[in-house]
Amino acid sequence: MENNAFKxxxxxxxxxxxxxxxxxxxxxxxxxxxxxxxxxxxxxQDMVEFLKSIDCYVMGSHxxxxxxxxxxxxxxxxxxxxxxxxxxRNLPVDGQNVEFYSGDLNNLVNERLKPxxxxxxxxxxxxxxxxxxxxxxxxxxxxxxxxxxxxEGKLFFDHIGQEQxxxxxxxxxxxxGIVELHYEIKK
Amino acid sequence: MENNAFKxxxxxxxxxxxxxxxxxxxxxxxxxxxxxxxxxxxxxQDMVEFLKSIDCYVMGSHxxxxxxxxxxxxxxxxxxxxxxxxxxRNLPVDGQNVEFYSGDLNNLVNERLKPxxxxxxxxxxxxxxxxxxxxxxxxxxxxxxxxxxxxEGKLFFDHIGQEQxxxxxxxxxxxxGIVELHYEIKK
Numbered sequence: 001m002e003n004n005a006f007k008x009x010x011x012x013x014x015x016x017x018x019x020x021x022x023x024x025x026x027x028x029x030x031x032x033x034x035x036x037x038x039x040x041x042x043x044x045q046d047m048v049e050f051l052k053s054i055d056c057y058v059m060g061s062h063x064x065x066x067x068x069x070x071x072x073x074x075x076x077x078x079x080x081x082x083x084x085x086x087x088x089r090n091l092p093v094d095g096q097n098v099e100f101y102s103g104d105l106n107n108l109v110n111e112r113l114k115p116x117x118x119x120x121x122x123x124x125x126x127x128x129x130x131x132x133x134x135x136x137x138x139x140x141x142x143x144x145x146x147x148x149x150x151x152e153g154k155l156f157f158d159h160i161g162q163e164q165x166x167x168x169x170x171x172x173x174x175x176x177g178i179v180e181l182h183y184e185i186k187k
Numbered sequence: 188m189e190n191n192a193f194k195x196x197x198x199x200x201x202x203x204x205x206x207x208x209x210x211x212x213x214x215x216x217x218x219x220x221x222x223x224x225x226x227x228x229x230x231x232q233d234m235v236e237f238l239k240s241i242d243c244y245v246m247g248s249h250x251x252x253x254x255x256x257x258x259x260x261x262x263x264x265x266x267x268x269x270x271x272x273x274x275x276r277n278l279p280v281d282g283q284n285v286e287f288y289s290g291d292l293n294n295l296v297n298e299r300l301k302p303x304x305x306x307x308x309x310x311x312x313x314x315x316x317x318x319x320x321x322x323x324x325x326x327x328x329x330x331x332x333x334x335x336x337x338x339e340g341k342l343f344f345d346h347i348g349q350e351q352x353x354x355x356x357x358x359x360x361x362x363x364g365i366v367e368l369h370y371e372i373k374k
Contacts, residue, residue, distance in 0.1 A: 036356075141203075145368070147353040162336075163216075166335055168226075170225075
């Protein structure tokens with residue numbers, strides 16, 4: 001049954017102190033040099049299988065602009081998978097499978113996403129993620145914790161203002177010291 | 188070698204969004220009702236062995252006052268183990284092995300703790316914990332993450348203002364959905 005059910009997953013990469021970005025927006029802290037002996041390693045095959053399972057990405061406009069900038073050097077990381085960008089602004093499209101959306105989040109999830117996709121991945125946007133949690137529209141959350149205290153920056157959860165019970169689905173520690181916590185958001 | 192080395196460990200219990208206390212100070216959220224099938228369980232013997240290894244507790248004055256209040260109903264949880272309370276205030280002592288300290292933290296660690304103890308546990312006090320990390324006086328940090336988003340309250344790390352590299356020593360997921368992350372603080 002679960003394989004056929006719709007699922008909207010929020011993903012975040014965070015420091016131990018909960019920051020997803022430094023004040024200067026540098027991202028060198030993502031490159032952990034830690035080594036955790038007991039950790040597991042993902043093979044390229046694992047990664048390919050995992051990415052193949054995602055049939056739509058949703059993101060905020062800043063994440064989109066960042067991905068667009070990176071695509072000039074490294075290519076478009078989301079391939080042919082549909083990307084829906086939440087924005088009220090007019091943003092450039094560069095030959096990708098990108099759609100802009102500026103309406104209500106309930107409509108987005110119930111009318112645009114649920115009838116068309118199975119495994120939707122919220123790839124970035126702290127404000128968007130918080131709204132999705134508050135409105136009970138997100139089903140799961142995956143946090144990758146990098147072994148660093150950043151000390152300052154942009155908090156992911158930043159006083160979301162609403163209590164939300166979680167269910168731990170999985171906890172995986174990797175060889176590079178990153179821990180991924182995978183929770184179901186209870187409704 | 189490591190068994191003979193001095194170690195100061197910071198322990199915190201936190202929600203996924205990094206809060207250690209709610210604004211109303213209620214602690215019912217500690218009682219998780221989650222169930223994680225793959226998780227491990229600690230036996231009473233494990234707990235006893237673990238607690239026996241701690242030879243000194245250090246805490247802030249609010250944690251001490253809270254423990255003192257709880258002790259009226261449940262007894263003094265730290266037993267005969269020395270407890271050092273960091274405070275400038277005159278606080279009551281109730282027949283326990285408690286000492287007050289109001290001096291410099293470098294002196295506390297290097298002159299009071301190191302010559303006398305091996306395994307010191309920082310049992311509470313967000314401001315104290317931050318100062319110990321900033322001054323590079325803490326050796327390890329253990330975070331127990333409860334499967335809940337609190338949404339508001341008192342942040343543990345709260346913009347510590349200094350970057351600190353960590354090394355993942357262990358990651359343990361328990362049957363009750365709590366995940367304990369154990370890091371070495373790199374110096």
